[in-house]
Amino acid sequence: MSEVPSSPTRPDPPRLPLPRRIPTAPAGRGPALPLSSQSHTAWAAALVGLADHAPVLVELTAAGSVRWWSPHDGDQADPISLVWAQRAEADVQLAGLALGRTAPDAHAGLPGVSTAAAVVATRTGDCSVTTGTGADLTNAGGRSLVVDALMLYLGLPTAAEPRTPAHLVCSVWLDRLLAATVLEPGRVTTWTAAIRHHPLSSGGTTAPELAAITQDLGAMGWDPMRLAVAAGSTDWVDLDPVGAAWMDRGAFARRLLDRYPDLDDQCRVLSAVMPTRLAHTVRHAVSASLTHRR
Structure with missing residues (x-):
């Protein structure tokens, strides 16, 4: 992946870990990746269904190839760190960040619900923010630091900020x-x-x-x-x-x-x-x- 040029007196931003093989969804735990689709909503829903406790970055290229990155073993990284200060390669048409799955809380001795979230954006600027449990999904609107990071990663402008x-x-x-x-x-x-x-x-x-x-x-x-x-x-x-x-x-x-x-x-x-x-x-x-x- 190409990086944003930095000052020669400053260290370069860290590179992403090497790509890993695309995982498959465990039986009964979520949809398969929509490899034939460039729908940001479909990919966001799929990433929520596949989400593990660690964040991941997924790219879909114009040729239909999928690249999958995750933090090093045992590294509970901030999801934004997977794209921080970097730009996607020119052939990337869609990129998504699965933000990881939150561990369930226990209330009155009963197990809670494990939830996940994903943000997916395309080169055209379309973006989906999806949260849920895999079976029950919610599309959230608005902007966030993760949405901004993904837009910047794709070389797109972020939303204007009215505050000064x-x-x-x-x-x-x-x-x-x-x-x-x-x-x-x-x-x-x-x-x-x-x-x-x-x-x-x-x-x-x-x-x-x-x-x-x-x-x-x-x-x-x-x-x-x-x-x-x-x-x-x-x-x-x-x-x-x-x-x-x-x-x-x-x-x-x-x-x-x-x-x-x-x-x-x-x-x-x-x-x-x-x-x-x-x-x-x-x-x-x-x-x-x-x-x-x-």
């Missing part, structure tokens, strides 16, 4: 505030104390000034930040340069944003542990930071 870097700044700030408030009760009771935890504050910043700075960053969009991370010139975000270079702006944004709860949820939790007046000021500052200036 201003949302990320606010999420980081609220996360830091919550950690400080819980770990050091009574220490964050004033605006001066709260502003120290803001990633863009230089100290003594007023709420309107803070909102204006954050708005300006939001208006710049994701590309300046993504390119800075890809060049290795900033370590403000926890993402390696090779991965940032591989991503487009939508995938990059969601990779950073989706590690935090929704902003409204963060504000509600903060209101429960912070003085009421200060919590209101913080919430107002967040709201103002996300308002587009005219």
